[in-house]
Amino acid sequence: MKHDLKGKKQLYGLTFSEITQIVKDEGFPAFTAKQIADWLYKKEISSISEMTNLSLKIREQLSEKYEFGLTPFTKVDVSSDGTKKYLFTTSNNKFVEAAYIPETERATLCVSTQAGCKMGCLFCMTGKQGFQGNLSTNEILNQFRSIPEFQTISNLVYMGMGEPFDNLDNVLSSLEILTSEWGYAWSPKRITVSSIGIIPAMITFLEKSNCNLAISLHNPFDDERRQLMPIQNVYPIQEVIAEIKRADLGRQQRISFEYIMFDGVNDTDKHVKALVKLLSGLKCRINLIRFHSIPLTPLKGTPDERIMEFRNALTTKGVFTTIRASRGQDIQAACGLLSTKEMGKNNS
Numbered sequence: 482m483k484h485d486l487k488g489k490k491q492l493y494g495l496t497f498s499e500i501t502q503i504v505k506d507e508g509f510p511a512f513t514a515k516q517i518a519d520w521l522y523k524k525e526i527s528s529i530s531e532m533t534n535l536s537l538k539i540r541e542q543l544s545e546k547y548e549f550g551l552t553p554f555t556k557v558d559v560s561s562d563g564t565k566k567y568l569f570t571t572s573n574n575k576f577v578e579a580a581y582i583p584e585t586e587r588a589t590l591c592v593s594t595q596a597g598c599k600m601g602c603l604f605c606m607t608g609k610q611g612f613q614g615n616l617s618t619n620e621i622l623n624q625f626r627s628i629p630e631f632q633t634i635s636n637l638v639y640m641g642m643g644e645p646f647d648n649l650d651n652v653l654s655s656l657e658i659l660t661s662e663w664g665y666a667w668s669p670k671r672i673t674v675s676s677i678g679i680i681p682a683m684i685t686f687l688e689k690s691n692c693n694l695a696i697s698l699h700n701p702f703d704d705e706r707r708q709l710m711p712i713q714n715v716y717p718i719q720e721v722i723a724e725i726k727r728a729d730l731g732r733q734q735r736i737s738f739e740y741i742m743f744d745g746v747n748d749t750d751k752h753v754k755a756l757v758k759l760l761s762g763l764k765c766r767i768n769l770i771r772f773h774s775i776p777l778t779p780l781k782g783t784p785d786e787r788i789m790e791f792r793n794a795l796t797t798k799g800v801f802t803t804i805r806a807s808r809g810q811d812i813q814a815a816c817g818l819l820s821t822k823e824m825g826k827n828n829s
């Protein structure tokens with residue numbers, strides 16, 4: 482449980498069983514747990530004093546050890562296409578970002594799960610910063626609750642900074658709060674968790690959550706994927722996909738594969754053929770993503786025309802494939818670009 486600077490613990494981000502335990506420890510009536518959960522996740526207040534159906538005595542007793550626990554963002558950048566990038570400071574004074582992406586009929590928030598990342602993917606700005614720490618459940622959900630557009634968010638994607646399955650407990654707790662009746666009561670269909678495929682954590686996720694899963698594939702060949710993603714040395718994509726094929730998926734749970742297009746690296750006919758073979762028998766989709774060049778990597782993005790041909794070739798062979806629209810590029814909110822300049826300043 483996260484503490485604030487005054488040593489108080491934070492209520493926001495607790496699961497119902499954790500709230501129930503506090504209620505028990507403090508000697509409050511049992512129904513108080515449901516009341517607190519309602520105030521935390523169903524109403525728009527930000528302090529314990531506003532929990533007006535709790536007696537004054539309970540509010541005072543609760544306030545001695547706890548605070549509500551929301552943290553405002555420290556900065557926002559707004560793109561010419563309406564995408565916004567919010568910067569948050571974590572409890573250990575690191576920085577993370579969330580990207581809000583409004584579209585005609587929906588608005589997606591992309592949240593971070595770690596400050597920095599250990600995984601070292603060649604094409605990723607976050608990976609270049611190294612690992613700065615896991616986000617608590619509070620810090621993951623605070624990105625969602627503490628932006629002005631909170632009520633307009635229709636979809637959540639765990640695709641910001643960090644590898645969600647390297648912080649599985651906090652990610653699962655946040656999903657529990659988002660999808661439980663006592664929490665935000667969101668349909669799991671509205672949430673997608675994106676991972677490079679850490680097999681043991683992925684199996685636990687598939688057992689415990691009905692949220693959608695996106696796997697960063699980026700190359701179907703073992704030797705080539707190793708060059709892009711060191712995780713291939715530990716959990717090869719072939720085994721990741723075999724595990725997904727074996728899993729008992731939720732009826733409405735969607736599996737997708739992210740595929741960033743690198744010019745001359747993973748965009749040939751040979752790659753189409755290997756992808757079709759690798760994914761055969763699996764109900765899934767591939768999202769092709771334009772690559773935005775980043776410093777310190779020789780990789781370049783595939784031209785649009787070739788991306789289209791690649792999509793058509795996969796579709797013709799029966800693999801449902803889309804090309805993801807690129808958003809927020811001018812404020813570095815696009816995929817793989819989330820990384821804070823502030824983090825660099827903080828560490829220097």
Ligand code: SF4
Pocket residue numbers: 598599600601602605606607608609641642643644677
């Ligand atoms: S792509 Fe994801 S897993 Fe790889 S370094 Fe970046 S944040 Fe980490």
